[in-house]
Amino acid sequence: MAISFSLEGKAALVTGANTGIGQAIAVALAEAGADVALAGRSEPTETLALIAATGRKAVNIKADLSSIEPVGRVIDEAVAGLGKVDILVNNAGIIRRDDLLQFSEEDWDAVMDTNLKTLFFLSQAAAKGMVERGGGKIVNIASLLTFQGGIRVPSYAAAKSGVGGVTKAMANELAAKGVQVNAIAPGYISTNNTAALQGDETRNRQILERIPTGRWGDPKDIAGAAVFLASPASDYVTGHVLAVDGGWLAR
Numbered sequence: 001m002a003i004s005f006s007l008e009g010k011a012a013l014v015t016g017a018n019t020g021i022g023q024a025i026a027v028a029l030a031e032a033g034a035d036v037a038l039a040g041r042s043e044p045t046e047t048l049a050l051i052a053a054t055g056r057k058a059v060n061i062k063a064d065l066s067s068i069e070p071v072g073r074v075i076d077e078a079v080a081g082l083g084k085v086d087i088l089v090n091n092a093g094i095i096r097r098d099d100l101l102q103f104s105e106e107d108w109d110a111v112m113d114t115n116l117k118t119l120f121f122l123s124q125a126a127a128k129g130m131v132e133r134g135g136g137k138i139v140n141i142a143s144l145l146t147f148q149g150g151i152r153v154p155s156y157a158a159a160k161s162g163v164g165g166v167t168k169a170m171a172n173e174l175a176a177k178g179v180q181v182n183a184i185a186p187g188y189i190s191t192n193n194t195a196a197l198q199g200d201e202t203r204n205r206q207i208l209e210r211i212p213t214g215r216w217g218d219p220k221d222i223a224g225a226a227v228f229l230a231s232p233a234s235d236y237v238t239g240h241v242l243a244v245d246g247g248w249l250a251r
């Protein structure tokens, strides 16, 4: 049997795909053959055009994922547009930076709600259809802070560590039902999310000194791992957090 990385005939839902890592993943899934629904609060004009250029179908679902309120509607609209959801990529995420001693409850809740609570309940909603159809793939975007504590980002470290835990929890319950749940832990990737770090000369130098590959990652560096984890080639991979980090964790 030939190993297949093809997503021909599959329907994917990607959150936060107007920019950065989500955009690169959505376009790569389309290039691999999937139709793609995009869920987010900003208009994903560029991503829609890039998917259209691949010849695949793209559906836009407007949703603010800072609470779980739109979760049911997002799945309903994805199914209405594409017929089903075979692949869910939980990419939408935010970061709040502040000194530990003054870190606010608002900055704690905002990051936990968007990065962890919505990720779980959207996965739960998508998994119901996947289980009914006997298969599916959930790919969560974790972080190096799934493994490390970071500096001045306690809610982000907590949420992304939680993403690692809930990935394994979901994988354990869904494996026998044909659904694989994995996560990707991106290293330092050049996006809006890391613009402040890249702009800080000292931190930028410290970061680059530690990355064996010697450069910031590009969003496209994450897309190959996402296609693998969405494809039949990864059918025996579940509950795994795959670091795509230029070697950062190997140091």
Ligand code: NAP
Residues within 6 Å of the ligand: 015, 016, 017, 018, 019, 020, 021, 022, 039, 040, 041, 042, 063, 064, 065, 066, 067, 091, 092, 093, 094, 114, 141, 142, 143, 144, 185, 186, 187, 188, 189, 190, 191, 192, 193, 194
């Ligand atoms: P980004 O360019 O800031 O993209 C984040 C995406 O999430 C945007 O599409 C954003 O939409 C969306 N989003 C945020 N809050 C949302 C909400 N309430 N409702 C709907 N969509 C929302 O950052 P990125 O670096 O590509 O981040 C993507 C994911 O990778 C995040 O989970 C992030 O934590 C993770 N990650 C990034 C890095 C890195 O080095 N860049 C490293 C590890 C993990 P808006 O444009 O509307 O804000």
